[in-house]
Amino acid sequence: MELLNIYQNNYLIVFVFLCLGVLLPVVALYLGKLLRPHKPSEAKLTTYESGVEPFHDSRVQFNVRYYIFALMFVIFDVETVFLYPWAVAYDKLGVFALIEMLIFVVMLLIGLVYAWKKKVLRWI
Amino acid sequence: MIQDMLQSSPGLGNFVIFFILGLVLLLIVLGFVTFSILAERKVMGYIQLRHGPNQVGGRWGLLQTVADVLKLLLKEDIIPKLADRPLFILAPIIAFAPSFMVLATIPFTENFQFADLNVGLLYYVAISGMTVFGVLLGGWASNNKYSLLGGARATAQMISYEIPLVMSVLGVILLSGSLNLNEIVEAQKNGWFILLQPIGFIVFFIASVAELSRTPFDLPESESELVAGYHTEYTGFRWAFFMLAEYVYLFAMSALITVLFLGGWMAPFGFLDFIPGSVWFSIKFFFVLFVYLWLRSTFPRMRADKLMEFAWKVLLPIALGNIFLTALIKSLFF
Numbered sequence A: 001m002e003l004l005n006i007y008q009n010n011y012l013i014v015f016v017f018l019c020l021g022v023l024l025p026v027v028a029l030y031l032g033k034l035l036r037p038h039k040p041s042e043a044k045l046t047t048y049e050s051g052v053e054p055f056h057d058s059r060v061q062f063n064v065r066y067y068i069f070a071l072m073f074v075i076f077d078v079e080t081v082f083l084y085p086w087a088v089a090y091d092k093l094g095v096f097a098l099i100e101m102l103i104f105v106v107m108l109l110i111g112l113v114y115a116w117k118k119k120v121l122r123w124i
Numbered sequence B: 001m002i003q004d005m006l007q008s009s010p011g012l013g014n015f016v017i018f019f020i021l022g023l024v025l026l027l028i029v030l031g032f033v034t035f036s037i038l039a040e041r042k043v044m045g046y047i048q049l050r051h052g053p054n055q056v057g058g059r060w061g062l063l064q065t066v067a068d069v070l071k072l073l074l075k076e077d078i079i080p081k082l083a084d085r086p087l088f089i090l091a092p093i094i095a096f097a098p099s100f101m102v103l104a105t106i107p108f109t110e111n112f113q114f115a116d117l118n119v120g121l122l123y124y125v126a127i128s129g130m131t132v133f134g135v136l137l138g139g140w141a142s143n144n145k146y147s148l149l150g151g152a153r154a155t156a157q158m159i160s161y162e163i164p165l166v167m168s169v170l171g172v173i174l175l176s177g178s179l180n181l182n183e184i185v186e187a188q189k190n191g192w193f194i195l196l197q198p199i200g201f202i203v204f205f206i207a208s209v210a211e212l213s214r215t216p217f218d219l220p221e222s223e224s225e226l227v228a229g230y231h232t233e234y235t236g237f238r239w240a241f242f243m244l245a246e247y248v249y250l251f252a253m254s255a256l257i258t259v260l261f262l263g264g265w266m267a268p269f270g271f272l273d274f275i276p277g278s279v280w281f282s283i284k285f286f287f288v289l290f291v292y293l294w295l296r297s298t299f300p301r302m303r304a305d306k307l308m309e310f311a312w313k314v315l316l317p318i319a320l321g322n323i324f325l326t327a328l329i330k331s332l333f334f
Helices: A002-035 A064-088 A095-117 B002-007 B012-047 B064-073 B085-105 B120-128 B131-142 B145-168 B170-176 B181-186 B198-211 B236-261 B277-298 B304-333
Strands: none
Touching: A002 B012, A002 B064, A002 B085, A002 B236, A064 A095, A064 B145, A064 B170, A064 B304, A095 B304, B012 B064, B012 B085, B012 B236, B012 B277, B064 B236, B085 B120, B085 B131, B085 B236, B120 B145, B120 B181, B120 B236, B131 B145, B131 B236, B145 B170, B145 B198, B145 B304, B170 B181, B170 B198, B170 B304, B181 B236, B198 B236, B198 B304, B236 B277
16 A cells, blocks of 8 residues: 555656646746737748748658658667666576577667668768 | 655645645756856856856856846747747747656655656656657747758757667666666665766767757757757747756756766765765766866867767667677676
């Protein structure tokens, strides 16, 4: 029972921190609203583009490189999700788990080498 | 006191008390941010052979940042007509909230810690990754070409450097056998992890500079090419919250490095135990902070192409090698 209480209280603290983190910007922005001037004009509300009249939408087609980096991120982030519990339990698992994990990482490394050779990692 | 609180059954009373304690920490952190900005400007000033702020608040310019914040508070808040209004308002909040949430689990001394989570380290990594959403949303919602480019660049950089960051701590986890930050500090009784994990520490430190997007990795907001990156269209307090998030992360990251690699609140030698843990923690913490400020005024900015290649081709293989080296050494010698 006591352990459960500690567990719940710890996550209650996390929730409190989330509330504070959201409340500070909301309260500060609301209080600021009472203090700051509000005089919108046509010129103020245009998008900044180095003093030039902005032309067409800025959300244009994007370089595919960003997408590939995001894909690689997902692969290696999932790998770390597997590595974390392995590292915590390493004392109990022993050398056999080390070799298993080595095989797993090497398989992903082959992917990294492939991406490297395909010049995906080069940013032009 | 917190120990008793933690054992009582959770309820509204606990919530209120935690809320007040959290508010105190929030105010301390805000005070810290105020003076760390001043410290940054002063340190950079003296490194560049000038004085830095010295007008507002006496010789040391002690009230300079306070004046800056007041100015920001009184600035008109402009939301461009073409911007995506709800997302534009939401983005700074999403960027800021996780930066404060990560502080919940950091043990400052053996008694002064908020949440003693068993997955403390994982919690830090997972929550700090959320800031990327705020940055990307801010860039997207502004509907500005510079913002969008800056947001995409910041996202690419942050996710690329997150991989070496999380991989380099695996050596620490292997040696301590726990994700709980308290137990990681306890495990450093016989030697700090900076000595046992030198490679891991270097990779972690470089990746952390990139995660904080400070010079030499401050490409997301490189003013010479992208105006101000993802926060080009933000004014006044909305902009302030992006900046605040950056400096709260600086606080959190310095504290995390102290905890993970520098032995947290522990004295470096046994005979120095009579000095309280909070003093040791502050000494180490401010040293790490100073190194960050020092780096900023020493290094030039990296090129965008070299930046991404460095993360994937250099840091990631080194971090992976470090994991298996540590595991091997641990099975052979411990």
